Amino acid sequence: MAYGPLIYAYVLTLSGLTIGRRIYLHLIPLGVQVAYYLILLLLPKHSSHEWIQNIHFPWIDYLLAVLVTFSMSVYLYASYRRLINFNRQLEQQRSDSEAFRFPWITRFLILNTVSLTTLCVFLILGLWYPFSYDEHFWLFSIQSLLLLYLSFESWKFGDIQVPLLRDISQCHIHLDQSEHEKALSWQKLIQESAWWKHPEFSLKDLANQLGSNTSTVSQILNKGLGKNFNTLINEMRVNSICETLRSGLEGRSILEIAFSKGFNSKNSFNRNFKNIVGLTPSEYLNSQVPNHKSLKYVKNGANS
Template sequence: MIAFGPMSVTLLLCSVQGLMLAALLWRSRFNRAAGRWLALLIIAVAALITPYTIGYAGFYDRWPWLSFAPLSFTLAFGPLLYGYTAALIGLPVPRAWPHFVPVTVQFLAYALVFPFPLSTKNWWNTIIHAPIIDPAFDIAALVSIAAYSAAAWRAYRGYRRWLDQNRTDGVDFDPVWIRNFLAALLLALLVWAGFLIAKQIDPTRDYFDQFPLYVGFSGLVIYLGIGGWRHSATPFPSMEAGPLPEEAEPPDMAAAATPSRDWAQQGQAWLARIDNEALWRDPALTLAGLARILGTNTTYLSRGLGAAAGENFNAVINRRRVAELQTLLQAPGEARDLLALAFAVGFNSKASFNRAFKEFAGMSPSSWRLKSQKLQMA
């Protein structure tokens, strides 16, 4: 008899909500490629939950031939989570299909057995599938998720470094969501591994004992869907273009690019132009944009700034903005709003302004203003 009780209803509601969020992600206007990677991951996790949803409701008691329904795609979790991370930050994912060969094998291990009579499936499950194939897939899935999570984490850390080196407003685009969803997947991985170990220790555990695990997977489905949807419209700058190639540098600069080149002297010349022309006032200034203005490429510019100032592009530009703002705050009678002053010196967001000011001034903008006012009154 089919009966949806608390266990099956809980899993069903979470799966349905997750699938609705996956549909929204699939049709999102922004970050479309990333949205579709994440939508597929949500669908794969929801599929993993489905046998337990219907099992707790009595489907397998009523229709035992449903066993071996090909709904397990755990070997797709790793490639999908990495694909989402890479697409979100603009990294290319060349030749994605080889990464899905293992999950294709996993699908066939179920799909090829599914049409057989129940007696044959029960025999196969007892002799081969339960003692050998299923544990092998579980271990492979855990290893795969761990490996792809590590790769996604490296991509995220690389992206944060790239933002810091190439943009002055990188704090506005720091995809901490990637860090958070990788942490959520790691937690799910550890819980899953714990249940697998418990099963090995006590083989008498049945699928009712697995309910807390699949509640956890249900929560993961909802978390991924809501978090992904919240960040689906964020215009994360793309790393795909990367730095300008050295071949693109103008001939006069290329001729001067010898091993004996004085990068500190060259950097000082670039810093002088940045100061004389107040290039730091441009709120849309990026490392690539500044390189074009100075007639060089991003590799040489970063090297020159580092040699001359001991800082990267972000620090060089924001330090000058903060210094100009400090000068404005010290002017008698200056009463403009702090954010208006920040925009006037080149910042384009409150977050990047507050972070840079505290980093270079050692205190918040409001504290600095108060300090300046006290000095003027003294």
């Protein structure tokens, strides 16, 4: 009963939320399960044997399997929801959102969902053909391997500092014409101040510069400009990169140019460039400077 709650607690922690004491409430079913097995151990051997043979194996063992499956289903769903919400907040508030997407968590949850589905099939078949522990053992082995995978990925990326994000989806403000003009003035200020060149520039940083808060700034940008903070910053970066590419590489690779404009990830650069321009970086360069030498670009491993 501990598997689901602990995975959920891990996802909450990884996505920047502080776990309070209420997390222990999620472990109450585990406490009941442990207490049950302790009572079985303390019972006289004869009584314990009779209970296990006549009650536990025919009824309680199957009921526990159903409860564990239900618990895992609920907590996997809750973990998915939290991860989706976290990624949405990243898109709204961070210009370097690619660095905090944690794809291994998504893979881990998907693989656990497959494992859980298989377990459900076993439980349904078990109504007609009870499976022994040995026949279930490979499922437990898969879960152990998944936990080892999660531990390794967590160790590998353990130095990542997760940004603190605020849920601004429920904040609504009314925009009048002056607010629309304010959004345009902020856009001009961001452009002229070149804040977009800083890889870690965030919505919170912008709000601090403007003497406002993230909710107000986000709403004004979204409604005044029709785009969120992340899109605005990356458009400025891509537009600047395009302007530089039209002048030629000047001895630099495309990736070097991209990194000098605020991108800190090859994947983020390629994805945003294609979304905004409609072409890959090399396709755009070929269309603007047909006779350029792209050897350095290819050697650095960018998308072609």
